[in-house]
Amino acid sequence: MASRQPRPAKETNATRDAIVAVADRLFYEQGFAHTSFSHIADAVGISRGNFYYHFRTKDEILEAVIASRMQATHDMIAAWEARDGSPAGRILCYIRIVVGNRGKIMRHGCPVGTLTGELAKLGHPSRPGASAIFGVFRGWLSRQFTLLGHARNADALAMHVLAFSQGVAVMDNAFRDRAFVEREVERMTRWLADVVAAPVEA
């Protein structure tokens, strides 16, 4: 089926990858709307014109960035599953992101939450794609709660954990209060222990 001569189209392209990596970082640090081709070109070390060999529009770069973040999300989850065999331990890995990534969150917020919010305001067609990254965490967390014996409330519990992380991220970005973050993580850890201890619902 696949023609073999011109190149399988899956060949790695160093420049394209560099553009996506830099755009990923700048979209996170400065926002999508405020990041121009010039910003990205300067950081990558290429000319503005060279962009259009790899991408036709700015929106296409955004799509590639979202796809890259989606892949990174799956990789992170796979790493948690390889490291920790218990569902509770894995959920804790998620809860503790707000501590592990605190420096970046403090300055630029949660990468998923801020991108989803910005694309919502822009009425951007890639908004569902960004929200889908939240969806991956939601589904995965839900599966962990099901394994803990909370099949009936698994999705609600997953959403509660997601809301926790977003609330902490927004407040840390606004106030940069380290004690607050640690307090909320401890509170959530106790909450998780209670959920684990009561696997049967009324």
Place this chain on the structure above:
Amino acid sequence: MASRQPRPAKETNATRDAIVAVADRLFYEQGFAHTSFSHIADAVGISRGNFYYHFRTKDEILEAVIASRMQATHDMIAAWEARDGSPAGRILCYIRIVVGNRGKIMRHGCPVGTLTGELAKLGHPSRPGASAIFGVFRGWLSRQFTLLGHARNADALAMHVLAFSQGVAVMDNAFRDRAFVEREVERMTRWLADVVAAPVEA
């Protein structure tokens, strides 16, 4: 001291007020960076040039918008205090914003949280001004918890309530799941009842 002839400088200006009101709405709906003078001018019904009689720069409009939101925040809190005499009832007023304003939050997020986040990404000088609105809620909630006998943890409890509202706002914006919002508000209401019932700490 105050000269009386040219006008006390506090005179109401209908055009200026209209600019601020429209900018307030558009900054919320579309974001600050993505809202141009043309957008505002078209919505107000004036020319682009007329702007500079009332404001010298776009940042000055933002400052006026933040000041206006700050005033609206104080007014809202005053209304809660006039309507509900109990500290717990007042805190509940705050908790229930995510239900009362759900339509707008779903589409554009929390006005305070999204503006603070955007200004952080832009490295904008008005970021502290936007965060100060959060600060007003924080201080006011803290005072309510103090009245409930939780003086020592008042600020931590206030921050927990703020984080709740931001977490729910971000997730509602991403998933638009009404049942989730109502569930989280009920959970928070039960939490508040527990806090009220245990006014003495270990």
Place this chain on the structure above:
DNA sequence: GTCTATAAGCTGATAGAC
């Protein structure tokens, strides 16, 4: 594959007529 040169449009901002 990367570059330079260029286009058309929008941006915030200014000057001056009315």
Place this chain on the structure above:
DNA sequence: GTCTATCAGCTTATAGAC
């Protein structure tokens, strides 16, 4: 006070040389 006309600069995007 509001307007029109205008500015320089930046934006995304294209064409074509190398």
